[in-house]
Amino acid sequence: MSTPAARTPSRKRKLLSVEEKLRIIDRISNGEKASNLSREYGIPRNSISTFKAKERELREFVHNCSQSEGMKRKKMRPANDEELDRAVYVWFEQQRAANIPISGPMIMEKAISLATELNGDENTFTGSAGWLYRWKTRHGIRALKISGEDKSCDDVAAAEFIPVLRDIIESGGYCPDQIYNADDTGLYFKCLPNRTCI
Numbered sequence: 001m002s003t004p005a006a007r008t009p010s011r012k013r014k015l016l017s018v019e020e021k022l023r024i025i026d027r028i029s030n031g032e033k034a035s036n037l038s039r040e041y042g043i044p045r046n047s048i049s050t051f052k053a054k055e056r057e058l059r060e061f062v063h064n065c066s067q068s069e070g071m072k073r074k075k076m077r078p079a080n081d082e083e084l085d086r087a088v089y090v091w092f093e094q095q096r097a098a099n100i101p102i103s104g105p106m107i108m109e110k111a112i113s114l115a116t117e118l119n120g121d122e123n124t125f126t127g128s129a130g131w132l133y134r135w136k137t138r139h140g141i142r143a144l145k146i147s148g149e150d151k152s153c154d155d156v157a158a159a160e161f162i163p164v165l166r167d168i169i170e171s172g173g174y175c176p177d178q179i180y181n182a183d184d185t186g187l188y189f190k191c192l193p194n195r196t197c198i
Contacts, residue, residue, distance in 0.1 A: 101196035
């Protein structure tokens with residue numbers, strides 16, 4: 001009676017981040033041996049050759065993604081419609097620069113609008129929750145609760161208004177009991193979201 005052959009355990013595949021792959025490429029370019037790097041990172045030598053062959057793709061991927069998120073990624077999965085992906089990201093960056101809170105539904109609505117502009121009658125983009133999840137992952141965007149008022153105020157205008165307010169108080173002869181701080185007064189008509197994507 002024969003016994004079944006013992007199976008040798010298969011080697012677990014190791015996935016490196018884009019940053020690690022680029023670091024390996026740079027080290028190879030600086031004269032280090034592929035065999036030494038192969039041992040150090042626990043990957044086959046042919047993987048290093050593949051990284052070197054895909055250097056341009058890797059660098060373009062990091063350039064097209066947000067820099068920090070692109071470096072952490074382990075796989076390069078580009079968007080189905082890269083032009084739309086870039087357009088939505090540019091709009092997103094503009095909104096964040098203006099300190100406008102942005103929610104997931106706002107991003108999807110803008111993406112649908114931009115897809116219609118870019119593709120016209122041939123537009124098939126629907127802006128699903130799955131698309132939003134992948135888009136946010138691609139660009140390293142996450143939703144955070146807005147706390148405090150630092151993102152909703154104009155610091156320069158506030159600083160310039162302090163001496164003006166002081167003059168109004170002094171010239172009007174107002175006492176502290178007559179001064180009311182209304183910055184926390186609620187206005188809920190068409191209220192902005194209290195969470196934003198960053």
